[in-house]
Amino acid sequence: MRWVAYDRQPELLELARANASEAEFHLWDGRGEVPTELRGPFDLIVSRRGPTSVIDHLNAVTAPDARFLYVGPRLDIPRVPERLKSVGWASLGAWHVSVRAWAPTWADWQTRCEFMGEVPSNEDWDAHAGARGMAYREERYVVLAGRD
Numbered sequence: 001m002r003w004v005a006y007d008r009q010p011e012l013l014e015l016a017r018a019n020a021s022e023a024e025f026h027l028w029d030g031r032g033e034v035p036t037e038l039r040g041p042f043d044l045i046v047s048r049r050g051p052t053s054v055i056d057h058l059n060a061v062t063a064p065d066a067r068f069l070y071v072g073p074r075l076d077i078p079r080v081p082e083r084l085k086s087v088g089w090a091s092l093g094a095w096h097v098s099v100r101a102w103a104p105t106w107a108d109w110q111t112r113c114e115f116m117g118e119v120p121s122n123e124d125w126d127a128h129a130g131a132r133g134m135a136y137r138e139e140r141y142v143v144l145a146g147r148d
Contacts, residue, residue: 006030006038030054034061042066052078058087059147067092070143073116080143090148097140104133112136 003023007013013025026037030053041063045054048071054061058068068089070080081091103109106125113120125134 004038004042006035030057044069046070047072049073052080052083055080055083055087055089058084058089064147066146068143068145070141070145072141073139074141080141084143084145085148088148089145091143091145093144095142097142098137099140100135101138102133102135109134 003020004026005016005023006026006028007016008027008029010027013027016023016025024037026035028035028038034057038061040061042061043063043066045058045062045066046069047054052070052072055068058066062068068084070078072078072080081094084091103112106120106122106129109125109129110120128134
C-alpha cells in the first residue's frame with residue numbers, strides 16, 4: 001500500500017513527515033498540472049478540510065473504481081457536490097456529524113472563530129476555557145463519491 005499526500009505549505013509537509021515517515025509528501029497547491037509523483041492511479045482520495053482543488057483532477061489521478069472522501073467543516077464553501085458532478089462523479093453517501101473539539105489557546109480560538117465567520121469573545125474565553133482550552137462543537141460534513 002502506498003500513502004501519498006500533498007499540501008501547499010512546506011511547514012505542514014514537514015510536520016506530516018515527522019508524524020508519518022512511511023508516507024510520501026509533496027508540495028503542490030492542487031492547481032495546474034498534477035506533479036508526476038501524484039498521478040497515481042489511486043484507489044482512494046481523501047480531502048480533509050481541503051484542499052478540494054483535487055476534485056478537478058480526480059479523473060487523472062484515480063483508478064477506475066476509486067472513491068473520493070471529503071471530510072470538512074462545510075459543504076457550501078468548497079461546493080463539493082457541485083464540483084464532483086462537474087467532473088462526472090456522483091455522491092454515494094453524505095453525512096453530517098457533530099464532534100467535540102478544543103481550541104487549546106486564545107490564539108487558536110481566535111483563528112477558529114475567524115474561519116467560521118464568528119467574533120471571538122475574550123469574556124467567553126475567560127469564563128469557559130479550561131485546562132484543554134475552549135471546548136466547542138465542530139460540525140463536519142462527509143461525502144463519499146465515485147464515478148458517475
